[in-house]
Amino acid sequence: NDSVATSISGMEMLLDTEKKILMIFEGYIKANEAKIEILKRKLEEYQIENDRAIIDPEKYVTNPLSSFSLIRRLASDWKDLMQYIEADAGESFLTQLKTYTTSSDFPTSEDVTEAVKGFIRIQSTYKLKPSDAMNGIINGVQYDHALHSKDLYEMGSDAFSQGFYYYADEWFKASLAKHDIEDSEYIYFNFNKETILEKAIDNKFAQKDYHVALKYTTQLLQHNDNNEKGITLFKDIEQILAFNALRNITNEGKVFGEPSTDPETESFERGCRGDYSKIRPRLSPEFSCHFVTENHPFLKIAPMKVEVINVEEPYMAIFHDIVSDKEIETLKTLAKPQLKRAFVYDPESKTSIASSHRTSKFAWYSDTDDDLFPILTQRLEDMTGLSMSTSEQFQVMNYGIGGHYATHKDYFDEPENLEGFKYTSYKIGNRIATMLFYISDVEQGGFTVFPSLLAAVKPKKGTCVFWYNLKPNGNGNPKTNHAACPVLVGSKWVFNKWIRSNGQMFAKPCPADYQ
Numbered sequence: 001n002d003s004v005a006t007s008i009s010g011m012e013m014l015l016d017t018e019k020k021i022l023m024i025f026e027g028y029i030k031a032n033e034a035k036i037e038i039l040k041r042k043l044e045e046y047q048i049e050n051d052r053a054i055i056d057p058e059k060y061v062t063n064p065l066s067s068f069s070l071i072r073r074l075a076s077d078w079k080d081l082m083q084y085i086e087a088d089a090g091e092s093f094l095t096q097l098k099t100y101t102t103s104s105d106f107p108t109s110e111d112v113t114e115a116v117k118g119f120i121r122i123q124s125t126y127k128l129k130p131s132d133a134m135n136g137i138i139n140g141v142q143y144d145h146a147l148h149s150k151d152l153y154e155m156g157s158d159a160f161s162q163g164f165y166y167y168a169d170e171w172f173k174a175s176l177a178k179h180d181i182e183d184s185e186y187i188y189f190n191f192n193k194e195t196i197l198e199k200a201i202d203n204k205f206a207q208k209d210y211h212v213a214l215k216y217t218t219q220l221l222q223h224n225d226n227n228e229k230g231i232t233l234f235k236d237i238e239q240i241l242a243f244n245a246l247r248n249i250t251n252e253g254k255v256f257g258e259p260s261t262d263p264e265t266e267s268f269e270r271g272c273r274g275d276y277s278k279i280r281p282r283l284s285p286e287f288s289c290h291f292v293t294e295n296h297p298f299l300k301i302a303p304m305k306v307e308v309i310n311v312e313e314p315y316m317a318i319f320h321d322i323v324s325d326k327e328i329e330t331l332k333t334l335a336k337p338q339l340k341r342a343f344v345y346d347p348e349s350k351t352s353i354a355s356s357h358r359t360s361k362f363a364w365y366s367d368t369d370d371d372l373f374p375i376l377t378q379r380l381e382d383m384t385g386l387s388m389s390t391s392e393q394f395q396v397m398n399y400g401i402g403g404h405y406a407t408h409k410d411y412f413d414e415p416e417n418l419e420g421f422k423y424t425s426y427k428i429g430n431r432i433a434t435m436l437f438y439i440s441d442v443e444q445g446g447f448t449v450f451p452s453l454l455a456a457v458k459p460k461k462g463t464c465v466f467w468y469n470l471k472p473n474g475n476g477n478p479k480t481n482h483a484a485c486p487v488l489v490g491s492k493w494v495f496n497k498w499i500r501s502n503g504q505m506f507a508k509p510c511p512a513d514y515q
């Protein structure tokens with residue numbers, strides 16, 4: 001199981017799975033209903049007989065026929081009836097349910113954890129408030145699905161287990177608020193107001209916020225004065241508070257567990273929220289871009305719409321309408337069944353590993369995998385004038401909710417990442433340029449941001465963003481640092497091509513200062 005929640009494509013299959021298990025569940029219920037029907041009829045038969053007999057018991061038992069009948073009913077029928085009652089009516093359905101719910105692609109608590117991580121990224125990046133989410137509001141937009149108190153509780157519980165106490169607080173608050181206004185249209189097992197309060201107290205305890213812990217404990221005992229945890233905790237907390245008072249330890253005015261934000265993260269998050277000066281593609285009506293007719297004779301016939309984001313180093317531009325809807329459909333159809341959890345190169349273990357720095361699913365393609373790829377490769381050469389002879393394979397990616405790619409460089413740094421560089425690059429060179437194609441729109445979030453350039457690219461289906469990662473002398477340009485912002489609403493599909501420097505001796509000869 002490589003985390004269903006890390007791609008929308010994986011999540012779509014869950015609805016089919018749910019539909020199937022609901023059908024089996026229905027089968028189980030029908031089988032049990034049929035059993036209950038038979039039991040009801042049996043009850044009725046015996047009741048009628050007994051009602052008749054009891055009017056004149058003596059008459060009934062003195063008649064040899066009816067007295068035999070009574071003995072037969074009790075001695076023989078009930079043995080069979082007990083067997084029938086005990087046998088499981090929907091056993092085959094139950095077996096099927098077990099098979100489904102224990103199969104490797106059925107979501108587990110690890111998937112919940114992954115989804116909660118995504119939510120916490122959303123919470124911190126977009127300042128999403130649980131008090132809005134509980135009413136179905138995301139970033140000021142009202143959606144038709146609100147969260148249940150159970151969802152909010154699970155979110156808090158998992159955030160608590162992961163040590164995100166500050167965020168967990170907000171989810172528990174929302175869960176309690178929602179629980180109070182929710183008419184209990186849902187039946188939950190092992191979940192009620194006490195469950196929420198108990199976890200909320202644990203979370204406050206973990207933050208050493210004993211005043212609020214005491215407040216929740218009081219609420220818990222008001223709700224149920226027999227709650228054992230509440231009784232024990234109440235004493236404990238009073239003791240701690242008395243002890244603290246004695247030693248003058250005070251928490252007055254302290255903010256508990258607020259996540260620290262370093263300037264770099266802060267800047268990145270601003271970009272994700274759309275606060276950079278350069279947001280492309282330009283959305284204003286006066287937007288203009290030039291047509292590329294150089295590079296290749298082909299472009300005189302089919303010029304390309306290019307919008308330059310950065311003229312100086314690193315050169316960076318957007319190509320509009322560069323892949324067609326039909327090509328996009330082909331790519332997605334191809335990739336959907338093949339997507340796997342994306343990984344990153346880990347300098348420590350010198351291998352590629354799944355990491356919370358990069359949550360998406362991907363699949364790689366070479367030119368021989370489908371007729372479409374050589375066509376795209378030719379187009380990429382026409383677009384850039386660069387040779388694709390040493391480029392890496394096409395990488396198709398799909399991001400789930402909260403899916404992101406933390407700030408990174410596409411090139412290999414020396415000597416920082418010497419191993420990674422040596423490992424992959426001695427033959428084909430470093431990643432001179434990146435071409436990133438958006439093959440879906442994203443309803444909210446999912447920008448690609450370049451904090452050093454204060455530039456952000458909003459995904460737009462059919463466009464490509466191109467940039468040089470290396471300076472003309474072949475060294476990496478740290479200004480190309482970039483990140484994929486968490487997806488807020490929607491499914492983000494991209495594909496990319498990492499172009500290598502060693503194929504470019506004719507297209508882009510080395511400058512004099514190359515060493």
Ligand SMILES: O=C(O)CCC(=O)C(=O)O
Nearest residue numbers: 405447448483484494496
């Ligand atoms: O998906 C994005 O917006 C960025 C992806 C990226 O940076 C990469 O694949 O190297």
Ligand SMILES: [Fe+2]
Nearest residue numbers: 408409410482
């Ligand atoms: Fe990248």
